[in-house]
Amino acid sequence: MIKRRQFLGSLTALGGGYLMSAYGQAFGAVTSGASPDGTTIPSASVIIDKMGSQWTVKNGVIYRNGLKVGNTYNVSLLLWYGGKIWHIGTGGQFYVCADLDVWLPCSDPRVPVAAPAGMFYGINGHYDYTYKPAQLVSILKGIGCTTYRVGCTDDPAQISAVSKLAQAFQSNGISLLVLINMGIYDSNGNLFPSESAAYNRGLQAAMSVANALKQYGVTMYECGNELTRQNATILDFTNAGTKAIDFNNLNWPVMRGAMRGMIDGVKAVQSSAKCGINFCVADIGAADALWDGMQPDGTGGHPKVRWDITTWHNYEVYGDIFNIGIDGSGPGFDLPTYCKARYGVPFMITEWNTGPEKTQDYRASYITKTLGNFYQGRKTRNVQSVMYYILDSGDNTFGIMKDGVALNPPYSAFASFVSGNPDN
Template sequence: MINRRQFLGCLTAAASSCVLVACGGGGGSDTPTPGGKKSSVAKASASPSANGTTVPPAASIADNAGNVWTLSSGYIYKNGTKDPYSYNVTMLLWYSGSVYQENTSGNFYQWTGSTWVQCLDPRLGGTSTDGTAIPPASYIIDKSNNIWTVSNGYIYKNSVKDPYSYNVSLLLWYGGMIYQAGTGGQFYVLTLAGNWLPCADPRIAAVASPGAFYGINGHYDYPFTPAQVVGALRTLGCTTYRLGCINTPAQLNPVVSMASAFQSAGLTLFTLVNYGLHDANGILFTSEAAGYQAAFAGAAAIARALAPYGVTMYECGNELTRDPAIIVNPATAGTGRADFNNANWPIMRGVMRGMIDGIKSVQPNARCGINFCVADVAASDMLWDGLQPDGTGGYPQVRWDITTWHNYQAYGDIFNVGTDGAGPGFNLPVYCKARYGVPFMITEWNASPEDTETFRASYVTQQLGEFYAARKTDAIQSVMYYELDSGDNTYGIVTNNLVPIQPTYGAFQSFVAANPDT
C-alpha cells in the first residue's frame, strides 16, 4: 500500500491551459503584407468608444490605445491593416476594455494584444451565480463557459439538443454542477462523466445532528491509557474519536477498552473496520464472494465485541478505492469510471458489502459508512448504482448510511474540488447530499505533511470555518482531524507525551471554543 506522504504527492498536479486561436491562428497589427513590407498606415488617434459599441451598426470602434477597428466583407481591419487570420466575421464588439469578434458560427473571440482567444459573448456576464435556475433565467453559463438553455422541455448545451432529456421544467446551476427536474418533480444531476443520474433537489438544506461534529483520529497502539485519551479529547474540545482495527486480539482489545471508557465519558467512538482487499498473507482475494465472506466474518466479530459498549457507527474500509489493485493511476481524482480497475472492482465491492452486512447481522440498527478520497464520485456512484467501471450494470448495489470522505490539502477544497487538479471545481458534499441522501463525514483532513505548523494553524482555522458553516446545510455530521499523535510534528496535534504542538493546537482549540457544536 502506498504510504500517505507518497499518495499525497501523487495528487499534486499543476493545471494547464489551452489557447484556442480564432479561425486558424492569431495575428498582430504589424503583420507583413503579401509583398513582404509592413503596412504604412499610421495608427489612428481616437478616444475609446463607448462600452458596448458594436460594428455594425457603428462604422468603427476605438480601443484604449487609440487603435481604430473596422469590418469589411467579413474581415477585420486594425488601423486600416487587414487581419489575415480572421474571416467570416459578422460583428466587432468593444466591451470592458477589450475587442471581441463574432463569426458566422456564433463563436466569440477576444483580442489579447497578440492573438484571438475563443471566449463567450462577454455581455452574458460570465459564470452564472450559484443557484441560477431556468426559469426565470433565460440561460446558464457553467465554469467551462458552456451555455445552457431550455426550450419546449428540452435542454440545449451550446445550442445542441440533449437527446436524453425531455419534459424538463427546471434547469439549475448549483454547487458547480448542472441539475434538471422533470414535470414529475424528479431531479437529475449531470455527472462529470456526462451522465444524468437521479438525485434530490440539492438546494434543500440537510441539518446534521449536533454533538459529534469535532473529531480526531487515533490508533489502537498509542502508548496512552483510555483515560488519557478521554482527557486529551475533552481538553481539545473533540467529542468523536476515529479508531481502526481488525479482529485480532492485539487490535480489537485496545479498541474495546477505549469503547468502555468512551461510554462512561459520553464521547463517541467511531470505529474503522479496517479490512482490505487482501487476505492475511497479502494475496488479493480471488472473487467478490471470497472478499465478502472474509469481511463479513471479521466485521461481525468486531460488532459483537463493541455493541455492549454503545458503539453504533462504523466506517467499512479505509481508502479502498485507492488500493493499487483498484485505482489505475493514483494521480487521477476519481471522477471518471476509467480511473478504476474493472477486473478487480467486484472484489472491492464484495469486501465493502461484507463489512456492512457483517455489522448489521449483529447490530441491525448500526450506521455504516463507506470511505472515499480526493474526488472519487465516479467510484461512489458506481457502487451506489451497481455499475462496473466498463459501464455495465445490474451488479449488487452498495448502500451505506454515512458517506465518508478524506480531504487533505493536496486534494483541494472539498467545497470546490477539481478534476485531476485541473478541471473546474464542484461542491462535493452538496453532490453527495443530493445523490445519496445520507449524512456526510470528513473522517481525515489535514494540511500537507511538509507544511510548517504556522501554516497548519492557519489551515485549521480556515478549514474548520468552512466545515462549520456547511454543517447545517449539507448534512456534515463530523469532521475528524488527522491525527492526535503521529510521533512527530508531521500530522499530530500533540507529541508522544501529549504536549500540545503549537500554534496548531491553539488554533483548533480556540475555534472549537468559539463555535459550539449545537
C-alpha cells in the same frame, strides 16, 4: 491513513491519495463568465457553466452548446448549483448531470440539511497508543472533541485495545467511529480471487469487531479504508476519481465484495448500527457506480453498495472540498452538496490535514482556516463530523500532541477554534 506509516516516498502513504500535490493546486478554478450560483431556466434563457458551455432548454429538452445532453424530456427546471447542472424531470424528480452526460436521480441540492449537534469535532487516533483510555478521555475533553476515529481488524489484540477505549468513552459522552480495517488483500498481501471471497472475509471480520464492541455502545463503523485508492483499484493516482472509468474494472468486484461484506457483517450483529464507506479526492465516479450497482465499464445490474454515512478524506493537496476539481485541471464543484443530494445520508470528513512538510505555524493557520470552512457546512450540507488526522503522529508532522505534550501552535489553534465555535 489510519495505520502508522512513513509518509514520504510512498504513493500509498494515504491509501494512494496524498502525493498528488501538483493536481490539487490546479483544481477548483472558476471560469470567468459563469452564471451566478442558483441560476435557473426559467427565468434565465441560458446558463453558462464554469467551462463556458451554454445550456438551454427547448421544448422540454436540454441542450449544451446546441447539442442534446443525454436523454431528457418534459424538463420544467434547469438549475446551475454547486458547480453542477441539475434538472427536474417528469413527476418532479431531480436529476444531476454526471459522467458521460448521464442523468442520475437525486434530491433538490438547494434544500439545506443540518446535521444533528453533538459530534461535529473529531480526531483520529491509533489502537496501540501508549495513552491509557482515561488519559485519552481527558485529552479529548481538553480540546473539545466528541468523536474519535480508530482502526481495528479482527485481530484479538486490536479488538481488546479498542474495546477498552469504547468502554471508557461510553460513560464520558464521546462517540467512537471504528474503522474496520479490512480490504481487498488477504493476509499474505494477495488480492482476493473473487467478489465472494472478499465478501466472506469482510463479513467475518465485521461480525467479530461489531460483536465485541456493541456492548459498549459503539454504533458507527467505517467499512474499509481508502479502498478506491489501492494499487489494484485506481488506474492512475493522479486522477480525481470523478469518472467511473478512472477505476480498475477487473478488480472492481473484489472491492465491492469487501465493502458489502463488512456492511452486512455489522448489520448482522447490530441492525441499527450506521455503516460508512470512505472515498478520497473527488471519487464521486466510484461512489455513484457502487451506489447504483455499476461497473467502471458502464455495465449495470451488479450488487449495489448502500451505506448509511458518506465519509471522505480531504487533505489540502486535494483542494477545497466545497469547490473540488474535476479530472484534468478543470473547475470545481461542491462535493458535500452533491453527496447530500445523491445519497441522502449524513456526510463525514474522517481525515483532513495539510502535508507533513509544513511548518507548525502553517499547520496552525490551516487548522483555523479549514475548521472555519467546515463549520459553515454543518447547517446546510449535512456535514455531521470532521475528524482531524491525527492526535499523535509520533513525530512533529501531522499530530497536535507528541507523547502527551501539546505541539503548539497547532494544538492551541485547534482547541481555540472548538471553544469559540460551539457545536450546537
